[in-house]
Amino acid sequence: MKKLLKLGLGLSVFALAACANGGGAKKDGEIDIVTTFYPVYEFTKQVVGDDANVELLIPAGTEVHDFEPSAKNIATIQEADAFVYENENMETWVPHLLESVDAEKVNVNKATEGMLLLPGGHEDHDHEEDHDHEEEGHHHAFDPHVWLSPSRSIQLVETIRDGLSEKYPEKKEDFGKNAAAYIEKLQDLDKEYTDTLSAAKQKYFVTQHTAFAYLALDYGLKQVSITGLSADEDPTPARLAQLTNYIKENDIKYIYFEENASKSIAETLAKEAGVSLDVLNPLESLTDEAMKDGADYISVMQDNLKALEKTTSQPGKDIVPEEGEAAKTVYQGYFEDSAVKDRSLSDYAGDWQSVYPYLLDGTLDQVWDYKAKLSGTMTAAEYKEYYDTGYKTDINQIKIDDKTMEFIINGESHKYNYKYVGYKILTYKKGNRGVRFLFEATDTDAGDYKFVQFSDHKIAPGETDHFHIFYGGESQEKLFEEMEKWPTYYPSDMNAMEIAQEMLAH
Incomplete structure (x- = not known):
């Protein structure tokens, strides 16, 4: 909280300064770009060459995670033509800063735009006692250190190139040539x-x-x-x-x-x-x-x-992390029967969208690539094929309240009333388990939507953040046999990249 107060004060100070000096208009007529820390600075310089001035905001020897911009830093960014940063999980102060930046004047470029990130974790750094820190060490919701993979640095350079080229179309050709020459070096490094x-x-x-x-x-x-x-x-x-x-x-x-x-x-x-x-x-x-x-x-x-x-270069056995094997969780399908509790339809209330269109348009391809590298059991193409079967559905949208479900197919609505009829614990081939919560339509004309089952990796009452759904007109018992198709839904107000990132996080 103290950090936010400091930053807020800094923003206020700058706002007053800007009013006093007319915003600090540049006089040299050249493109001035402010970058946050070294990799972003280096990649930006390689893209723009001699066509812009590039400034490094966070000096060597400063812990990037702990950096807090001063009023002077904020003024420097506001007076620049462009601002390039890596990711809000690295430069945690940027989202607050951007609330005060005039986006019409300053071209803001996020180098990781369009990239999915791994779930974050804890980094141990010992600091002198500082009561502004709620906890010792650094915690990232997502891991921002993509620049340490040469293959991913290529994408960072491409994103910086594209963002600056869009802002300065007259420089697009030069930026493209500069980036291509540097990317060739990164490709050699990757090799x-x-x-x-x-x-x-x-x-x-x-x-x-x-x-x-x-x-x-x-x-x-x-x-x-x-x-x-x-x-x-x-x-x-x-x-x-x-x-x-x-x-x-x-x-x-x-x-x-x-x-x-x-x-x-x-x-x-x-x-x-x-x-x-x-x-x-x-x-x-x-x-x-x-x-x-x-x-x-x-x-x-x-x-x-x-x-x-x-x-x-030296042969050796697999090294076990100090903390040992990760605990088996409910989300992974490990729980006691006694922990399972009845749930109501209100747990699933909301406006939900199918993820299947995002599989078809390629948005989720990064997810399959990550899964392939993390597991080593299937290729990215095999994962995509597997999920193509699982996610496939013609129900584009589902709207749910505490009594009804509305299934929307190409604009056509099918809405029925439902009652809760219990749950079923299923055991899978891998030995883990899942719970399906069962609902039955009270309308006689529900047809293929008569029987509905939800699976959302939860086993007790609580609002869901996404779910898999099974439905049919024959019986609940028949639906228990379905293991290959599990249409999946996320909130309709989430965009494609947010859904993909959420999938990867879990």
Whole structure:
């Protein structure tokens, strides 16, 4: 809350300043672009070349997650021609900032626009005591670190190129040529990663900064994080003992830290736990000195690849995360019978849209790609085929209240009254289970909509956020046999990308 108050004050200060100076109109006639942190800055510079001035807002040495824009920073953005940021899960202050930015004047570009992100998690960073932070560490609803996968960085560059080209059509050709030349370099980097890591003898790598999920996913590796381990502070004796046992049990040779890992912790771990430390640079910033020495995104990512090779070139067993196997949840189909409770139709009340059109138009293709890489059991094409069967339906929309359901097919309405008639617990081939909640139409002319069953991964009363539906005119028992087709519905006010992101999050 204090952060928001500070930001709000900063916005107010800027608003007053803008009124006083007429908005700070530029005089040089050149395109001025403000970018947030290093990868966004580098990619934008590569796109615009000499056709624009590009400014880096967050300086090297500043923790990007903790950055709060000053009144001066806000003024700089407001006076720019364009503002490029990565994602609100990284630059958490941006949504509040954009409330004050004149979008007619400042071209705002989100580099991850159109990209689905992995569910987020916790990153351990120890900070000095700061009561502005509600919790220690950083929590992302979704993981923003896509730039650490060379293959995904190509898409970031393309998105920045397209956004700026739309704003400055007279520069489109130049921006396109610049981007193409840089993308070719990124493609070469992607090939280096693919060729090197496809031959990995050890797929698991252990890191203190859990920023490398996309890199791992795209190149066939598994990131394992060690929690509660700071890059610049020795572990306690108790933690060191735990860590030593964990390292020896899993035969870990390297633990990867950020570049600021202290010699003290390296020496302590090397001596007590028999493990070496190396650097995986998350590339959130580069110092002016490093850039003057020729360091850039590609050279640092090449250094990261060489560091990873120290692990991947040595055969080893699968490394178990410290926290062990993830708990089995109700959502995954693991629960006690006694936990199942009756539900009412009001749990499903709302205006719902079928997701099937989004499968057909390709919006969900990113979901299938993620699923294929995460599971390794089916290809993306096989997942799409599987869900094409599951989602297929001609019911475009369903409207539900506490007594009725209205099924809409190509504008034609079929509306009936329903009563709740109980639930059925089903056991699936994998050993997990699901609950279907059963409803029956009281209208005699309901036909194919006489019997309805809902499955929404919940087992007790509570509003649903999406559901699978089964319906027919024969009997409830007949519907229990249906396992391959489960038309799926999300709220009608969600757009396609929001639905796809929600699917991936679960």
